[in-house]
Amino acid sequence: MRPSQPDILIAGAGIIGASLAWQLARKGCRVLVCDAGKLGGEASWAGAGMLAPGPEYEEPGEWLDFALHSLALYTEFVGQLEEDSGLGVEFSQCGSLEIACGEEEFSLLRDRAARRSQSGIETQILPSSELLARVPQLASSVCGAVFYPNEGQVDPRTVSEALRAALPRRGVELREQTRVANLYPHGSGVDVRLANGETVSTTMAVIAAGAWSSQIAVAGYALPEGFPVKGHLAGYRLPPGTLPHVLRFGHTYIVQRTTGYTIAGSSEEHLGFDRNVDAGIVSGIHEAAARLAPGLLPAAPDDAWIGFRPATVLPHPLIEQLGESPVWLAYGHYRNGILLAPATAERLTKVLTASLGMD
Numbered sequence: 001m002r003p004s005q006p007d008i009l010i011a012g013a014g015i016i017g018a019s020l021a022w023q024l025a026r027k028g029c030r031v032l033v034c035d036a037g038k039l040g041g042e043a044s045w046a047g048a049g050m051l052a053p054g055p056e057y058e059e060p061g062e063w064l065d066f067a068l069h070s071l072a073l074y075t076e077f078v079g080q081l082e083e084d085s086g087l088g089v090e091f092s093q094c095g096s097l098e099i100a101c102g103e104e105e106f107s108l109l110r111d112r113a114a115r116r117s118q119s120g121i122e123t124q125i126l127p128s129s130e131l132l133a134r135v136p137q138l139a140s141s142v143c144g145a146v147f148y149p150n151e152g153q154v155d156p157r158t159v160s161e162a163l164r165a166a167l168p169r170r171g172v173e174l175r176e177q178t179r180v181a182n183l184y185p186h187g188s189g190v191d192v193r194l195a196n197g198e199t200v201s202t203t204m205a206v207i208a209a210g211a212w213s214s215q216i217a218v219a220g221y222a223l224p225e226g227f228p229v230k231g232h233l234a235g236y237r238l239p240p241g242t243l244p245h246v247l248r249f250g251h252t253y254i255v256q257r258t259t260g261y262t263i264a265g266s267s268e269e270h271l272g273f274d275r276n277v278d279a280g281i282v283s284g285i286h287e288a289a290a291r292l293a294p295g296l297l298p299a300a301p302d303d304a305w306i307g308f309r310p311a312t313v314l315p316h317p318l319i320e321q322l323g324e325s326p327v328w329l330a331y332g333h334y335r336n337g338i339l340l341a342p343a344t345a346e347r348l349t350k351v352l353t354a355s356l357g358m359d
């Protein structure tokens with residue numbers, strides 16, 4: 001059912017915009033979400049889905065706390081989403097291993113683990129014998145690892161499918177193939193101009209268009225620049241249960257779904273919105289992953305794909321109001337948008353419902 005005038009229009013139905021739409025609707029807001037393509041069709045389709053703040057944040061502080069909070073929200077987020085959608089979401093708190101292949105590196109990882117523990121992250125140090133007992137497919141040269149037992153993985157494609165089913169059940173209108181072009185904030189709300197020429201009036205708007213966010217023009221404001229950082233991933237159809245934890249070694253990682261489907265990553269390229277899959281980069285990822293776990297992977301991947309991480313110049317996402325306007329920003333989640341979706345939705349739901357006088 002189409003809300004006659006939505007309280008909130010969200011530009012972008014990736015995991016950030018769609019999770020927010022769902023949470024706002026659960027609080028009774030009338031929400032319209034417009035996506036230039038399809039729900040969950042971009043970075044949120046491509047992402048590996050590691051839920052692993054431990055190795056991601058060097059320094060303690062607000063954003064590490066935010067990431068840990070989001071990780072802690074995940075079980076409830078998935079449970080509610082499964083209930084609202086009637087669909088299963090692939091999610092497991094399988095723990096992650098940050099692996100060292102040299103003594104010096106292992107000592108650095110142990111120091112880091114000690115700092116992580118002070119930030120409230122549970123860590124365990126595993127010597128090589130224990131590590132190889134858990135993951136015998138690893139290279140015998142591994143020195144040890146830090147184990148983060150509370151981390152895990154989610155298949156973002158199953159999150160998107162569940163959000164697609166849950167949104168209409170909660171009264172959200174989703175309009176796909178509908179690009180948001182311009183926002184015109186005024187005294188009592190925002191006029192949203194769509195690329196098809198239509199104008200929608202709304203009380204507030206949220207820009208959650210991932211790497212494309214700053215292409216949306218907001219009259220009277222300059223948006224912080226967002227840009228894509230392209231990444232490649234490789235996929236393997238393996239028997240289920242062949243890898244118990246997420247593996248990380250430098251820029252290389254391996255994640256296994258409960259179905260057995262296994263993903264190796266990744267790369268970072270600054271090539272704008274270039275959608276080509278580079279076979280050389282895929283072989284590089286495969287070779288690095290196969291060196292780490294030679295007993296796990298077959299001779300070549302079954303699939304390979306790319307996605308555009310939504311970056312800004314900041315080391316954290318933008319989750320804030322645009323000046324004094326009724327426009328809010330929710331982009332720049334870069335490498336961790338899957339992890340940060342529940343906390344982003346929670347934070348914005350609180351402030352937006354308060355602004356609407358609904359809290």
Ligand SMILES: Cc1cc2nc3c(=O)[nH]c(=O)nc-3n(C[C@H](O)[C@H](O)[C@H](O)COP(=O)(O)OP(=O)(O)OC[C@H]3O[C@@H](n4cnc5c(N)ncnc54)[C@H](O)[C@@H]3O)c2cc1C
Binds near residue numbers: 211
């Ligand atoms: C290779 C790779 C590996 C990753 N691995 C992980 C990981 O392990 N863990 C993790 O937490 N994160 C990971 N990420 C990052 C994560 O995927 C992103 O941070 C997250 O998906 C961003 O979600 P989003 O909703 O902001 O953007 P997107 O999913 O890109 O969604 C933005 C949406 O906006 C739409 N749009 C664009 N322009 C407009 C417009 N003008 N009007 C309306 N709609 C518009 C697009 O069609 C799109 O659907 C990875 C990303 C990549 C590429």
